[in-house]
Amino acid sequence: MFEITRKDLLVEARTREILYTTIFFAVSCVLVFAFGFVKEGRPVQDAAAGILWIAIAFSGTLALGRAFERERHGETLRALLMAPIDRPALYLGKLFGILILLAAVEVLVVPLVALMFQASLFSHAGLMVGLLAAGTVGFAAVGTLFAAMLVRARSRDVMLPVLLYPITVPVIIAGVRGTAALLAPDADLPMARAWLSMLVFFDVVFVTLALWTFEPVMTE
Amino acid sequence: MTVRVLILSLMLFAAPVSAQAPPQQPPPKPAATDEFVPVDRPMSAQETIPAPRLVAIAYGFIWVVLFGYVWSVRSRLASVERELQTVSKRVGSGGR
Amino acid sequence: MKKLFVPLSVVSAAMFLYAPFMILDAPYESTMGLVQKIFYFHASCGMAMFAAAFASGIGSAVFLFTRKPAADRLAVAGAELTSIIGLLVLVTGPLWARKAWGVWWQWDARLTSTLVMWMIFNAYLLLRRYGGPGSDRLAAAVALFGMANVPFVYWSVNVWRTLHPKTSVIPSLQPGMRGPFWFCVVAFLLLFALLLSLRMELEKRRQQLDELYLAAEGD
Numbered sequence: 188m189f190e191i192t193r194k195d196l197l198v199e200a201r202t203r204e205i206l207y208t209t210i211f212f213a214v215s216c217v218l219v220f221a222f223g224f225v226k227e228g229r230p231v232q233d234a235a236a237g238i239l240w241i242a243i244a245f246s247g248t249l250a251l252g253r254a255f256e257r258e259r260h261g262e263t264l265r266a267l268l269m270a271p272i273d274r275p276a277l278y279l280g281k282l283f284g285i286l287i288l289l290a291a292v293e294v295l296v297v298p299l300v301a302l303m304f305q306a307s308l309f310s311h312a313g314l315m316v317g318l319l320a321a322g323t324v325g326f327a328a329v330g331t332l333f334a335a336m337l338v339r340a341r342s343r344d345v346m347l348p349v350l351l352y353p354i355t356v357p358v359i360i361a362g363v364r365g366t367a368a369l370l371a372p373d374a375d376l377p378m379a380r381a382w383l384s385m386l387v388f389f390d391v392v393f394v395t396l397a398l399w400t401f402e403p404v405m406t407e
Numbered sequence: 408m409t410v411r412v413l414i415l416s417l418m419l420f421a422a423p424v425s426a427q428a429p430p431q432q433p434p435p436k437p438a439a440t441d442e443f444v445p446v447d448r449p450m451s452a453q454e455t456i457p458a459p460r461l462v463a464i465a466y467g468f469i470w471v472v473l474f475g476y477v478w479s480v481r482s483r484l485a486s487v488e489r490e491l492q493t494v495s496k497r498v499g500s501g502g503r
Numbered sequence: 504m505k506k507l508f509v510p511l512s513v514v515s516a517a518m519f520l521y522a523p524f525m526i527l528d529a530p531y532e533s534t535m536g537l538v539q540k541i542f543y544f545h546a547s548c549g550m551a552m553f554a555a556a557f558a559s560g561i562g563s564a565v566f567l568f569t570r571k572p573a574a575d576r577l578a579v580a581g582a583e584l585t586s587i588i589g590l591l592v593l594v595t596g597p598l599w600a601r602k603a604w605g606v607w608w609q610w611d612a613r614l615t616s617t618l619v620m621w622m623i624f625n626a627y628l629l630l631r632r633y634g635g636p637g638s639d640r641l642a643a644a645v646a647l648f649g650m651a652n653v654p655f656v657y658w659s660v661n662v663w664r665t666l667h668p669k670t671s672v673i674p675s676l677q678p679g680m681r682g683p684f685w686f687c688v689v690a691f692l693l694l695f696a697l698l699l700s701l702r703m704e705l706e707k708r709r710q711q712l713d714e715l716y717l718a719a720e721g722d
Contacts, residue, residue, distance in 0.1 A: 329648070336644060341635030349629055353622035354648045357655070360615070392651060400644045403567040458537040458602055465541045465595040466523075469548070473694070476587050480701055487708045494715045 191267070191280025195254070196287065205253045206291060213246035213296045221303050235304035236366035240322065240359050242296055243289070247326055248348050250288055251334040254281075259338045274402035282331045289323050306370050314369055314379050321386035322362035325393050326355050332397040336404050358393075361385045512697055518690035525683040532680075538602040543683055545595040546673070547691040548588050549617075553653050554695055555584040556620065559627070560650020563643035572710055573703075575639050578646055580702035582627045584695060585649070589621035604666050611665035616656040623649040 220238040224231045267277055297319065301308040308315055333350050337343040365382030368375040522543070532539035559581025566574035596614070597607045608614065623645065630642045660667050676684060 332644065333641075336641045337634075340630075340638060340641060342633050346630060346634060350626050350645055353619055353626050354645070356619045356622075357616070393648075396647060396651060400567060400647060404640050404644050456601060461538055461598045461602055462540055465598040466544065468594050468598075469544055469591050472587065472591055476698070477701075480698075480705055484701075484705045484708065487705065487712055491708060491712050491715065494712065494719060498715060498719045 189280065189283070191272075191277060192283040192287070195281070195284035205250055205257075206288060208253070209246050209250040209288065210292050210295055212249055213242045213292050214299060216242040216245050217296060217299055217303065232304055232306070233367070235300055235306040235308075236363045236370055238304070239297065239300045239366060240362045242300075243293060243319075243323065243362075244326060244352070244355070244359055246292055246296075247285075247289055247323070247330060248351060250292070251285060251327075251330045251351075252344060252347055254285060254288070255334040255338050268405055274405065275398050278331065278335070278398060278401040281335065282327055285327045285331055286323060289327060293319055293323065308366075308370065311369050311374055311376065311379070314376065314383065315366070317383050318362055318365045318369070318379065318386065321383060321390055322358055322365075325358035325386060325390045326351075328390065328393040328397050329354050329358075332401060332404075335401070358386065358389050361389065508697065508700065511693065515690060515693045515697060518686065518693065522683070522687055522690055525686055529683045530677055530679040535603050538599055541595050541599040543687045544691075545592060545599060546684070547687040548591045548595065550688055551691045551695040552585055552588040552592055553657065554692060555581050555588055555699070556624065556650055556653050557581075558699060559585060559624065559646045560653075563646035563650070567640065567643045567647075575643070576703045576706040576710070577699075578639075578643055579631060579706050580699050582624045582631075582642075582646055582649075583702055584698055585624040586621065586628060588695070589617070589624065593618065593621060600666075609666050611667060612659035612663040613656065613665050613667040616652065616659045620649060620652040620656055623652065 217238055220234065220241065224234040224238070297308055297315075300306060330347075330351055334347055337346050337350075340346060361382045365379045365386065368378040368382065526540050526543050529540070529543075531537065532542075559578050562574045562577030562579075562581055565571060566578055600609070601607050627642050627645045627649065630638050630645060634641060657670065659665070660669050661671075673684075
């Protein structure tokens with residue numbers, strides 16, 4: 188399974204195309220929203236949590252699309268499916284690759300958001316990282332399944348967001364509310380922890396469903 | 408097949424026709440004078456939409472959508488059946 | 504099933520004809536008055552929506568693992584009905600809410616999760632329509648995620664503080680309201696079953712047509 192992740196990372200490391208373009212997109216996303224939600228010439232404080240997660244969702248969708256587009260061009264996905272690899276392992280390998288990519292993006296975007304919105308994203312770093320990790324896993328779990336599914340479908344570029352966003356809205360909501368609870372002037376830690384456990388619950392459900400359906404969906 | 412669909416359509420159509428209208432509130436009294444008379448007590452937003460209208464819209468919407476859906480399924484079914492006949496004729500006559 | 508369709512349609516028609524009378528006779532709710540009467544159809548539609556989502560999800564699961572065409576027909580029909588009945592729920596609810604809560608909409612757990620579930624099944628229908636070949640399997644996966652939402656939507660109103668009434672309202676209904684309510688529920692579930700079978704029939708014809716086209720091309 189990690190072989191697949193390793194292969195993906197090696198391919199990516201050579202050009203770093205997806206990494207750079209996704210980071211740039213995420214940063215532009217944050218900027219656009221920051222300029223959009225402006226009050227008295229300064230970004231609205233309360234929007235930080237929402238903007239962070241929207242940027243993650245949008246750039247995640249983009250990264251997923253690009254990552255599997257590459258598979259389609261190289262016909263590597265079909266080759267992998269024909270090889271005697273455990274389907275769940277294939278799915279998990281792809282998922283870890285995406286997670287590492289998104290983690291790299293978040294490492295840059297989170298401090299940027301903190302800077303632009305004067306949001307104290309690091310005062311409860313443990314919970315913050317937990318929320319980000321759990322939310323990203325939930326989003327990527329569904330995203331990897333659908334992106335892989337759609338590789339050979341028609342209208343795949345628009346289908347991925349169409350399918351992905353309604354299903355991952357609960358994850359985004361939980362992430363935003365948890366982050367907002369942390370960013371409030373008197374950080375509501377129990378609330379943030381509650382949202383974090385909700386995120387973990389979503390993760391378990393989504394990863395289980397994805398593992399269960401990956402094989403029948405991908406087989407011709 | 409079409410009989411089933413007809414019955415369903417009839418059922419949805421007949422129901423609102425047979426139901427009595429919900430009890431009407433008495434209509435507001437017309438202004439006594441010709442000139443503009445401003446509202447003399449504070450009216451909350453809730454009071455400006457009469458309840459019977461909301462109830463009527465709700466039930467009406469349900470009938471319209473359900474009826475529309477049955478009609479849509481029926482027309483799709485009819486066109487598929489037509490196509491089935493055309494194609495099967497072609498296959499029947501074209502097959503050598 | 505086919506033989507039962509006509510008599511059941513008659514029963515359903517009769518129930519719908521009778522329902523408005525039952526509803527008018529039911530006692531008024533103390534604070535909301537007339538507008539509360541939307542409840543009888545709104546809640547029944549909600550139950551029918553859950554049933555439709557389950558039908559689609561179960562059909563999808565069976566289809567993914569057995570590839571039976573009948574299961575796929577169930578999945579499609581269920582999804583389309585979830586979308587239609589969901590629309591009813593999402594429109595009648597705000598019409599009631601405008602009077603009862605003063606607002607058309609509120610982003611609380613129940614309303615948001617219902618909207619999300621509705622969107623998921625709309626996405627299913629879009630995928631089936633525009634996804635090209637193989638979209639039946641892909642859509643089945645979507646429907647499974649949609650079905651997973653149902654318990655979440657149902658319990659959201661108990662777990663979180665929401666404007667929407669809790670599920671405990673149903674068991675504790677006034678005696679005068681129980682009759683009309685359960686009557687409407689049965690009427691809607693019956694209607695749902697009839698519409699489902701009708702829609703599945705359409706899908707079966709479509710599949711026959713596709714097979715016929717394939718056979719025609721083969722010559």
